[in-house]
Amino acid sequence: MLKTFRIGGIHPKEQKVSAGNAIQPIAIPNQVIIPLAQHIGAPCQPVVKKGDTVKVGTLIGKSVGFVSANIHSSVSGTVLKLDKTMDASGYRRDAVFIKVEGDEWEESIDRSPDLKKECNLSPGEILDKIAAAGIVGMGGATFPTHVKLTPPPGSRPEILIINGVECEPWLTSDHRLMMERTEEIMVGTTIVMKALNVDKAIIGIENNKKDAIEKFGKCAEAYPGISVEALKVQYPQGGEKQLIDALIGRQVPSGALPISVGAVVQNVGTVLAIYEAVQKNKPLVERVVTVTGKDVKLPCNILSRVGIPAANLIDAAGGLPETTGKIVSGGPMMGKALASIDVPVTKGTSGILLIPTLEAKRKAMKDCIRCAKCISVCPMGLNPTLLMNLTEFEVWDQAEKHRIADCIECGSCSYTCPADRPLLDHIRLGKGRVNTIIRNRKTNA
């Protein structure tokens, strides 16, 4: 029997219609808009000014603070202006506008397609290169990778877990990467193992990607210490804590990081970016975005530079279907609805999903019928209906006691609720408040 995590989970319809379509490039428009906040943590400080000439890979935003990541130009051309632009959530944030001229890359970047296996750098040098390249978690959370690969004092990583689960329905960008860039991901894995000083890595792939499992299985024979594991299809297996539970049977304690059980998890896309940064000196300036949806003419996987508007990607997929009611950045479970299609692709855009109006519309909330479905599907073992009520009545001490801060915001509770209650909306709000309370208590103590 295939492994999976032990509690909760759901199995939404997979809908991976673009799985067989090879990654295709997209034409670079005349202008790109590169936001200065593409990661969790402090936004970047711009280091270019109006009129500056940039090449692909030129540093344009320098990270400030510990949790932050550099941002590089994804095109060559001239900086038009530093201004605010509407981000995916509809708030206007700082960005660099670049007029595109040609496609000239920084000389230090090795653009040859040859596989470069040897890496003689020390762990410290690898981390420095990752930090310089501005790599963040490509699964969607966009947590700066060099921070994640720096274990806090007193903890020692034992095992590296590579996340090739892609449990979100519709999305296929990681699947295509695994099919087309297998060797590079393998080398990337060995580099991360070296950086962490671990000798064991497991690549976890859900069983709906049999071709990828087979390809990795064959490839892994040449790499000692790396094994491939097929997993039962179950959402949200791509969550760090769920994946650790599924693969090595360890449970991360409440409020702790995966490192507390000796595990470090990295997404396949991140590992590929690490390979490119360390071996080819290429900063993170492009990523694979799945553009898909029920009525989309040409569902596809596009290799897009950061800063290209979502509208261009939608055009490449055959244009905006008339039926579209909601455009989601990311997958249907955890993605966020876009406020406008002019928002640019960022490091964390794993997909653009066009949902027809009929399916997008939320149903009216009804009374809770106490069926406890949300409790049975919660992968963190929480009581979502209770947490929603505690948030509504602002009983923060009880919410904290019932571990609201452990919620991974996977949305399984809202998905399964027969009364269409917006459980996650409320819990997310309460989680934010409780986290603030906990933080304040820590700083005051």
Next chain:
Amino acid sequence: MSVLLTAVVTLGVIGAGSAAILYLIGQKFKVEEDPRIQEVQDVLPAANCGGCGFPGCASFASACVKADTLEGLNCPVGGQATMDKVARILGQAAPVAVKKIAVVRCNGTCEHRPRINLYDGASNCTIAAALYGGDTGCSFGCLGLGDCEASCTFDAIHINPETMLPEVVEDKCTACGACVKACPKDIIELRKQGPKSRRIYVSCVNEEKGGVARKSCEVACIGCSKCQQACPFEAITIENNLAYINDDKCRLCRKCVPVCPTNSILELNFPPRKDKSPKEEKATVDA
């Protein structure tokens, strides 16, 4: 007969003994409380709204009794009448409190501020604000989901279904500040009610540059500073592309209202303006 007598006597003795013990314990652990606290509490509105800044009427009462002067202590719900009564009980002078009222600083009705997307998530402003900028191009303005209405214990603020903006019922608003705290966009402000309830305020909180603000909303403040120049009392300041009228300095002359190119300054409860030519207006000012 003797059985009955025994029972009565026994119970009587136990009762008397318990009463004595209770009395002694009561004396021993007696908490001295100023009787005026209860008196003050009796004249307070008992709304427990927290508008005074204390958790409830009881704690406000004890704060009043403990304080040396009543300066700075005010029950916005009871108003001047209640504070006078409190002052009489305590034998102190009542501070003259300025009557305030909640003011909604957004005029982005459906007409002025077109919707660019639809929100169908949980009907709660705080949740919507945490998710995204809102269903119009203005990420500062009112979301219209009614957190203020839900927070009001006096039935004094309601969302108008036509404009999708909250409206304050002047007679009911006690300036307790619950809606100010509830609004995630900081749109509601407590301002001086003014003589005859006349007020002038900038009905916008958009901090974008003029062009961007104007594009998303017809009546947005564009920070052009015309009102600042028109104001004879230096009551208007411009910060982050947004004008603000200081109600301590404003003398309600209304000069700023007509110069605003986007009509974002609102005047309330004034008599209609006479159609004056600029010359006449000057004459009245001189007179």
